[in-house]
Amino acid sequence: TKTIAGVRAERLDRLALREAKRFASGRPHSAAAMLAGSGVFLNGVPMHWMTDWPMPHLPLVASAKGARITDIDGYEIDDFCLGDTGSMFGHSPKAVVKAIRHQAKHGLTYMLPTEDALEAGRLLTQVFGDFRWQIATTATDANRFALRVARAVTGRAKVLVFNGCYHGTVDDTMVELRAGRTEPRAGLVGQVQDLTKGAVACEFNDLAGVEAALKTGEIAAVLTEPVMTNSCMVLPEAGFLDGLRSLTRRYGALLVIDETHTLSTGLGGYTGVHGLAPDMFVVGKCVAGGMPTAVWGMTPDIAARFQRYDAGREAGHSGMGTTLSANPMQFACLRATLSEVMTAKNYARMDKGAARLVAGLTAAIEKHKAPWHALRVGARVEFICAKGPLKNGTEAAAAHQPAIEAALHTALLNRGCLIAPFHNMMLVSPATTKRQIDRLIAAFDEILTDLFE
Ligand code: PMP
Numbered sequence: 541t542k543t544i545a546g547v548r549a550e551r552l553d554r555l556a557l558r559e560a561k562r563f564a565s566g567r568p569h570s571a572a573a574m575l576a577g578s579g580v581f582l583n584g585v586p587m588h589w590m591t592d593w594p595m596p597h598l599p600l601v602a603s604a605k606g607a608r609i610t611d612i613d614g615y616e617i618d619d620f621c622l623g624d625t626g627s628m629f630g631h632s633p634k635a636v637v638k639a640i641r642h643q644a645k646h647g648l649t650y651m652l653p654t655e656d657a658l659e660a661g662r663l664l665t666q667v668f669g670d671f672r673w674q675i676a677t678t679a680t681d682a683n684r685f686a687l688r689v690a691r692a693v694t695g696r697a698k699v700l701v702f703n704g705c706y707h708g709t710v711d712d713t714m715v716e717l718r719a720g721r722t723e724p725r726a727g728l729v730g731q732v733q734d735l736t737k738g739a740v741a742c743e744f745n746d747l748a749g750v751e752a753a754l755k756t757g758e759i760a761a762v763l764t765e766p767v768m769t770n771s772c773m774v775l776p777e778a779g780f781l782d783g784l785r786s787l788t789r790r791y792g793a794l795l796v797i798d799e800t801h802t803l804s805t806g807l808g809g810y811t812g813v814h815g816l817a818p819d820m821f822v823v824g825k826c827v828a829g830g831m832p833t834a835v836w837g838m839t840p841d842i843a844a845r846f847q848r849y850d851a852g853r854e855a856g857h858s859g860m861g862t863t864l865s866a867n868p869m870q871f872a873c874l875r876a877t878l879s880e881v882m883t884a885k886n887y888a889r890m891d892k893g894a895a896r897l898v899a900g901l902t903a904a905i906e907k908h909k910a911p912w913h914a915l916r917v918g919a920r921v922e923f924i925c926a927k928g929p930l931k932n933g934t935e936a937a938a939a940h941q942p943a944i945e946a947a948l949h950t951a952l953l954n955r956g957c958l959i960a961p962f963h964n965m966m967l968v969s970p971a972t973t974k975r976q977i978d979r980l981i982a983a984f985d986e987i988l989t990d991l992f993e
Contacts, residue, residue, distance in 0.1 A: 545925040545941045546911040547991045555990050556947035562954050564596040567613045571597050593961045594946035595953060604631035606971030609958065618976040620966035621958045625801055628826040628919065630971035635880035636829035639872040649867035656871040663878035664835060668808055671821050671837025675866040675874075679800040679824025680708025682834035683763065685860040686820045687712055689838060690761035690794045692853075693845040697737065700753050700762045700793070702744040704933020706770035707763060707798050708824075715739045717934070743932040744768050745776065747783040754791035761794040761820070766810035767917050769801040771936035772924045772963060775915070785817060794819040794842065800834075803827070804894075804920035804967065806887050813918075829881050831873035886970035890919035893968035893977055897921050900981030907985070908992040921966045923984070948987055955983035 542549040564571065574597050578584040585591055590598060599611040607630055609617045622628050643656075664673050676682040687699055687710070701707070703717040714725045715735050722741045724731060740759065742749040753759055762784060768774035788795040797818035799809035803826065806813040811821060819842050824834030838846065898921045901914040905923070913928035914921065924930070926939035945964055952959055957980045959966050968977065 545944055546909075547944055551991055552944060552947060555951060555987070556943070559947060559951040559954055560596050563950055566954070567597070567599055567611070567615075569613045570599045570611060573600055573612065574598060589961075594949050606630045606632075607969045607973070607976060616956070617953070617958045618956055618972075618979060619958050620968070620972075620980060621960040622967045622969055623825075623830065624960045624962075624965070625804075625825040625967065627830050628804060628967050628969060629829055629877065629881045629886065630969040631830070633829050633877070633881045635876040636831065636873050639876035640831070640869065643869050643872040646868065648869055649864055651863075653866070654868045654871055656868065656875045657866070660871045660874040660878065663875060664837070667878055667882065668812065668821055668823070668837070671839060672843035673835055673837040674860075675870060676824070676834040676836060677832050677862060677865045677870075678708060679798070679822060679834045680710055681862060681865070682822045682824055682836040683707045683710050683713070683796075683798060686796050686822055686836045686838075687761060687763065688858075688860055689842070689846050690796060690820065692849045693842060694760040694792065694794065696758055696760035696793070698740050698758045698760060699738065700740045700742060700750065700759045702764055702768060702933055703741045704744070704768060704771040704774075704936050705764065707765075708800075711735060712738050713763065715741045717741045717743065743934065744774055745780050745931050747780065747787065750784065751787050751791075754787055754793055757791070759791065759793045761796050762788050763796045763798060765798050765800075766802050766805075766814070766816065768933065768936065769917070769920065769922075769965070770963070771933055772926070772930055772939045773915055773917065773920075773922045773965075774930045774932060774936050775917075777931075781814070781816060788819075796820040796822065799823040800825050801920065802917055804890070805918040806891065807882070807884050810917070827877065827882075828870055828873035829877035831870055833870040833874060835874075881970075887918070889970045890968050890972075893972050893974070894919045894921050896974065897966060897968060897977050897980065900977070901984055904981065904985040904988055908988040910988060910992055919968045921968065923964045925964075944991075951987045951990075952980070952983050955979075955986070957983050 583591055602610045602612045607619050609619045661673055699712050701713045707713045714728055715722050716725045722736050724735045740753045742753055795818045797811055800823055802810040803823055820838045822836045827833055894916050898914050898916040901923050905912045911927050912925050914923040924939050925941040925944050930936050
């Protein structure tokens with residue numbers, strides 16, 4: 541009989557069918573509302589990623605608070621997706637709600653700073669280190685602008701990224717390795733540029749490959765997450781991140797660390813917890829507690845180099861910044877998040893909960909002798925339908941099991957647990973309770989019983 545990741549195909553089919561039926565029959569209000577109202581949207585969704593959820597139709601959310609979502613059919617859902625990191629500190633943290641209420645009466649955007657802006661800047665440096673900061677609205681934009689500065693100060697064309705990476709919808713990073721060559725990523729819509737002129741892909745954990753690319757002298761920056769989180773999670777091997785730092789220094793390229801997901805690690809992100817020394821630092825998504833905000837910063841040394849470049853360049857549009865960025869609402873929420881939400885105490889809670897979750901998932905995987913594994917980076921937990929550890933993006937892509945994952949995600953939601961689509965990622969917020977974690981572990985165990993026993 542055919543098996544996928546240790547699961548017999550007919551068992552998987554049976555589970556997928558049963559869970560899809562159960563979902564569809566249990567949510568008549570969402571189904572009817574979507575049928576009546578979603579036709580005005582392209583592909584029936586307000587943002588096309590929403591078609592990637594595996595359920596027969598989307599549930600409409602009535603409200604969310606802490607680590608719980610309530611849908612219009614009245615289901616209370618334990619939320620481990622948490623807006624895939626945008627709400628990693630829980631939905632509507634109290635301090636952020638208060639900041640929004642206050643700022644709402646004082647204007648939403650004015651192209652001028654506030655006192656909150658200065659305080660947020662001070663807090664950014666206190667939490668993340670000595671960088672010269674800029675505010676953007678999405679991590680995508682923050683990465684794009686960071687790459688512009690890297691190219692400007694080095695005068696070099698290419699960014700080095702890792703095969704299987706994701707840094708937002710930044711065209712410059714949309715490349716992958718195919719048969720050892722950098723190629724534009726499959727599936728890009730409307731892409732007409734030759735992306736290989738501005739980017740090189742290497743495998744994560746391959747310092748020799750990185751050095752070979754750096755030796756060409758064409759690389760302006762290495763842009764990476766400290767842990768690959770956007771395929772199946774890949775941890776850096778001992779010495780890899782140190783090696784990246786020393787190689788980039790040796791060959792005059794900047795090291796840009798994208799902490800958008802690894803902010804889960806602890807206070808100051810992976811950079812703070814593990815003492816990395818990037819030239820540029822990027823973080824978005826939950827940095828302002830869910831208010832669309834991203835920040836990017838460069839060391840004082842890079843800032844000085846950029847100022848020299850800036851003073852000498854031709855007048856004209858920089859290609860950086862967007863009109864609504866650095867608005868007073870972002871600063872109010874940044875300040876509130878950095879001072880009252882992103883605290884050591886909250887991280888300790890998240891860490892403890894995530895440790896409980898990964899231990900429970902691992903125990904279930906072992907109990908059912910599934911050839912799978914689970915791992916975590918602080919508050920970020922993932923189960924992977926393959927043995928680990930994974931070494932790089934190629935192995936991570938091979939470990940991805942869309943059919944199993946789709947059935948499992950729907951089955952989890954039928955048991956009251958929402959996890960991130962695209963991958964098997966679960967986040968533990970400060971508001972997530974032990975009961976919610978245990979319910980997720982029990983649901984996972986029950987589904988694995990169906991798949992394996
Ligand atoms: N960097 C990383 C590491 C990400 O995972 C993502 C989004 N998943 C981004 C940047 C882009 O964030 P956004 O979609 O908010 O622009």
